[in-house]
Amino acid sequence: MTSGQEFDFVIIGAGSAGCAMAYRLSEDGKHTVLVLEYGGTDMGPLIQMPSALSYPMNMATYDWGYWSEPEPHLGGRKLVCPRGKVVGGSSSINGMVYVRGHARDYDHWEEQGAAGWGYRHVLPYFKRMENAHGGQEGWRGTDGPLHVTRGSRKNPLFHAFVEAGRQAGYEVTDDYNGEKQEGFGPMEMTIWKGRRWSAANAYLKPALKRPNASMQRGLARRVLFEGRRAVGVEFERGGRIETVRARREVIIAASSINSPKLLKLSGIGPAAELKQHGIEVIADRPGVGENLQDHLELYLQMECTQPITLYKHLNLFSKAMIGAQWLFFRKGLGATNHFESAAFVRSKAGVEYPDIQYHFLPVAIRYDGKAPAKSHGFQAHVGPMRSPSRGWVRLRSADPKDAPEIQFNYMSDEKDWADFRNCIRMTREIFGQEAFKPFVGREIAPGAHVESDEALNDFIREAVESAFHPCGTCRMGSGEDALAVIDPECRVIGVEGLRVVDSSIFPRINNGNLNGPSIMVGEKASDLILGRDPLPPSNQEPWINPRWETAQR
Numbered sequence: 001m002t003s004g005q006e007f008d009f010v011i012i013g014a015g016s017a018g019c020a021m022a023y024r025l026s027e028d029g030k031h032t033v034l035v036l037e038y039g040g041t042d043m044g045p046l047i048q049m050p051s052a053l054s055y056p057m058n059m060a061t062y063d064w065g066y067w068s069e070p071e072p073h074l075g076g077r078k079l080v081c082p083r084g085k086v087v088g089g090s091s092s093i094n095g096m097v098y099v100r101g102h103a104r105d106y107d108h109w110e111e112q113g114a115a116g117w118g119y120r121h122v123l124p125y126f127k128r129m130e131n132a133h134g135g136q137e138g139w140r141g142t143d144g145p146l147h148v149t150r151g152s153r154k155n156p157l158f159h160a161f162v163e164a165g166r167q168a169g170y171e172v173t174d175d176y177n178g179e180k181q182e183g184f185g186p187m188e189m190t191i192w193k194g195r196r197w198s199a200a201n202a203y204l205k206p207a208l209k210r211p212n213a214s215m216q217r218g219l220a221r222r223v224l225f226e227g228r229r230a231v232g233v234e235f236e237r238g239g240r241i242e243t244v245r246a247r248r249e250v251i252i253a254a255s256s257i258n259s260p261k262l263l264k265l266s267g268i269g270p271a272a273e274l275k276q277h278g279i280e281v282i283a284d285r286p287g288v289g290e291n292l293q294d295h296l297e298l299y300l301q302m303e304c305t306q307p308i309t310l311y312k313h314l315n316l317f318s319k320a321m322i323g324a325q326w327l328f329f330r331k332g333l334g335a336t337n338h339f340e341s342a343a344f345v346r347s348k349a350g351v352e353y354p355d356i357q358y359h360f361l362p363v364a365i366r367y368d369g370k371a372p373a374k375s376h377g378f379q380a381h382v383g384p385m386r387s388p389s390r391g392w393v394r395l396r397s398a399d400p401k402d403a404p405e406i407q408f409n410y411m412s413d414e415k416d417w418a419d420f421r422n423c424i425r426m427t428r429e430i431f432g433q434e435a436f437k438p439f440v441g442r443e444i445a446p447g448a449h450v451e452s453d454e455a456l457n458d459f460i461r462e463a464v465e466s467a468f469h470p471c472g473t474c475r476m477g478s479g480e481d482a483l484a485v486i487d488p489e490c491r492v493i494g495v496e497g498l499r500v501v502d503s504s505i506f507p508r509i510n511n512g513n514l515n516g517p518s519i520m521v522g523e524k525a526s527d528l529i530l531g532r533d534p535l536p537p538s539n540q541e542p543w544i545n546p547r548w549e550t551a552q553r
Contacts, residue, residue, distance in 0.1 A: 007034040009529070010233050010246040011253055012220045012262065014039070015089020016515055017502040018253035019199035020129070020522030023145065023206060025529065026213035034244060035204070035215040036235055039086035042200050047092050049326050050191050051334045056093040057082040057468070063093060066257055066403055068391075073411040079466050081406055083255045087215075088200030090255065091515050094468070096196055096337045097359065098148045098188040099512030100126050100177045100520070102344075103542035104353045112507040113477035115488045116534065117524075119542065124535035125523045126177075126516070135188070136178030139540065145202040146519060147192035148177075151340030155308060157362040157378050157439060158341040162186075164433035165343055169553040171545070176344055180543035181511065182354050187342035190515065194330025199519055218242065221400040223250050223266040223498060225282055230498035236400070249497050249529065253522070256504040260289035260393045260473040261404045263485070263500070268492060277398040283494030287483035291475045292391035293509040294408055295357070295467040297383030298420065298460065300427045301364040303441030304376040310338065310363035311376045338362065344511060346545070347384070347422055349552050353544060355385045356423055357512055364444055373444050380427050383467060384419040385511045387411075393473050411464070420464065421456045469514045474504035490525045501525040 009025050011018045014037035026033045039062065042048070046055045047062065056062040064083045070076040084090035103119035110118035130141030132148045140148075153159065165184030166172050173183035190197040207213045218235035224243060225231065232245040252259050263269055267282035269289060274281050304311075313322060313333060326334025338361055344354035364377030391408035411417060424446065431440055442448065446459040477484025479493055486492055490499040503518045510517050527534055545551075 004242050004244045005034075006245040006247055007032040008246070008248045009033045009251060010244055011035045011251045012233060013037065013089060013252070013254035013258070013502065014087050014200065014204055014215060015084060015253055015255060015502060016091045016199045016518035017522030017525070019088065019091070019202070019204040019207075020519050021251060021253065021501060021526050021529070022208075022213055023203035024523060024526030026207050026210050029210065029212055031212065031248070033207075033213045035213075036218055036220055036233060036244070037087060037215060038217065038219045039084065039089075040217075042087040042092045042198065045323070045327065047086070047198075048195050049323070049334050050096055050189070050194070050196050050337045051322065051326075053093075053095055053337055056086070062086040064257070064403070066406060069405055069407045071408060071410050073409070074464065075461050079408065079410070081257065081466065081470060082468055083257055087204065088198035090468075091190070091198040092196070092200060094515055095339060095513070096189045096191055097339055097513040098177070098190050098516050099510075100516050101510030101512055102181050102353050105508070105510045109476070109507045113481050113484060113488070114507055115478070117476070117488060120537040120539065121534065122520055122524065123538040123540060125520050128535065129519055129523050132177075134175075136175040139175070139178035145206065146190065147197045147202070148188050149191050150186050150188055151336045151338075153186060153340045155340075155362045157304070157308065158360065160435045160439060161341045161343075161360040161380070161430075163435035164430050167433040167435055168430050170343070170345055171553070176342065179540070181344045182346065182543070182545055184343040185341070187339050187359070189337050189339065191335065191337065194326060194335035216244070219400060220254065220262055221265065223252070223262070225267070225495070228282065228494070229496040246497070249499060251529070252498070252500045253502045255502060256292070256470045256473045257393055257404060257406060259500050259502055259504040261395065263288050263474065263492070264395050265398065265400055268495065273394060277395050279398055283492070285485055285494060287475055287485045289393040289473050290390070290483065291472040292393055292406070292408060292470060293387070293389075293472040294410070295383050295385065295469045295509065296387070296410055296464045297381045297467045298423065298464055299364075299366070299379045299381055299445065300424060300431070301373060301377055301379040301444040302431055303373070303444055304378055304439050305441045306439055307376055308362070308439075309376045309378055311373075345426070346548065346552055347419060349548070349550055352548050354511060356382060356426070357385055358382050377444055378439070380430070381467070382423045382427050384416070384423065386509065387416050387419070388413040389416055408466075408470075411460070417457055417460065420460045421453060424456055467513075469509065471503040471506040471509050471514055474500045475507050476505040477507060489528045499525065499529065
């Protein structure tokens with residue numbers, strides 16, 4: 001074992017939160033920061049070109065390649081669980097959709113014991129991190145590192161989707177990241193000047209230009225302790241085991257899958273599980289790896305009667321032309337993720353704020369780019385936001401190179417099934433509106449004949465897919481909470497000098513995609529780590545539907 005250098009802070013993982021912390025912790029020049037990242041470079045068109053998004057999340061070069069265990073409520077299906085194994089982490093392989101989450105999500109965090117993480121506390125950090133091009137004045141940041149843009153919405157189907165929502169009686173919103181999340185409107189994306197604007201591009205690369213910030217490649221094996229204090233990290237690089245010391249703190253930002261795994265390898269977790277693998281128990285924290293949550297979604301696919309969808313671009317010649325236009329000019333169909341319209345709606349009366357999300361896409365195709373419908377089509381991705389189902393992440397062995405066991409326990413609650421059936425029926429109603437009349441043909445999937453609860457359940461069981469939003473496995477809560485893993489300062493309970501900062505700390509999953517909230521967590525945690533006063537709380541009140549108790553729309 002070779003002993004390496006010393007830094008004030010060692011961050012494990014160059015993902016969404018890790019990149020933000022590298023930037024903020026090194027900003028004043030007073031502290032040395034090392035980012036330890038196992039994955040390789042994010043350079044190259046497959047990552048930087050937005051419309052190529054289905055490639056990196058399905059490539060072993062950029063993805064950890066995790067799968068769930070057979071899911072008992074989905075007929076034993078194993079579902080893929082991509083996590084970024086690359087500079088920028090999952091922000092380098094995701095769909096680039098930017099959603100803050102709903103104000104009430106954060107108020108719920110606070111109610112669950114995450115003091116100081118209510119909406120009024122986190123809104124100033126969202127503003128600090130954003131450079132929003134469009135959006136509601138006074139609610140958005142305009143000079144942060146993270147560029148947030150909107151698509152051109154040239155395809156008439158994007159407008160048909162929003163208009164159909166309005167015709168069906170739903171709200172319309174011009175900025176779901178502003179005062180009013182509820183409604184149909186334009187979708188926002190982390191794309192800037194035609195490039196994927198990942199956390200690496202926004203935060204890490206500017207930080208690494210400073211003399212006090214650096215990055216090393218290596219696989220983190222465990223956190224090193226002296227007594228109960230974290231003092232460094234053991235990692236493997238080029239077949240050699242090395243160590244690096246942290247004068248102030250070790251910060252784990254390795255994802256909702258790898259962070260609990262690393263805590264357990266380091267002796268922090270449920271004592272019985274650690275002993276089973278011969279790992280010395282430093283802190284018995286039964287909540288480590290529990291509380292795993294995710295969003296599931298379905299695609300409702302319709303045939304399009306006009307030849308205006310992306311289907312005409314799925315041939316090699318067209319792809320080459322799009323690629324060339326992007327390569328030389330950073331423009332055209334290569335410069336968007338094609339998710340340019342969205343909606344957040346409530347499933348029924350008595351639901352205070354949206355619990356269903358829509359992504360709309362002007363082509364009928366799967367996330368992995370396979371099995372496009374053999375015709376012009378379009379689709380809505382739809383799924384419930386707050387499933388009661390909970391899963392876990394557990395060690396397969398004490399070998400750091402072994403993938404952990406992941407069980408999401410998807411659809412384990414009867415509410416999940418009722419919610420998804422409702423989602424399908426609501427979507428059919430939207431596609432049946434006047435706005436879609438010039439475009440809509442037959443229903444490709446699930447198919448108009450699939451109507452009964454039983455038939456819909458069969459379709460759901462076979463077709464439901466992860467939206468790739470795993471979180472919650474190192475839950476934040478009060479120090480007295482036996483199942484909390486970290487306190488509201490992001491400090492691991494039961495030890496010193498160690499924090500966890502990434503989507504694993506979310507007490508409950510947010511409304512929408514998790515990249516934005518993960519970056520926000522890195523921003524806010526940086527002030528906590530440096531002992532700075534948090535940004536002053538906001539007094540801005542979010543819009544809540546005045547009819548929510550009595551009406552669904």
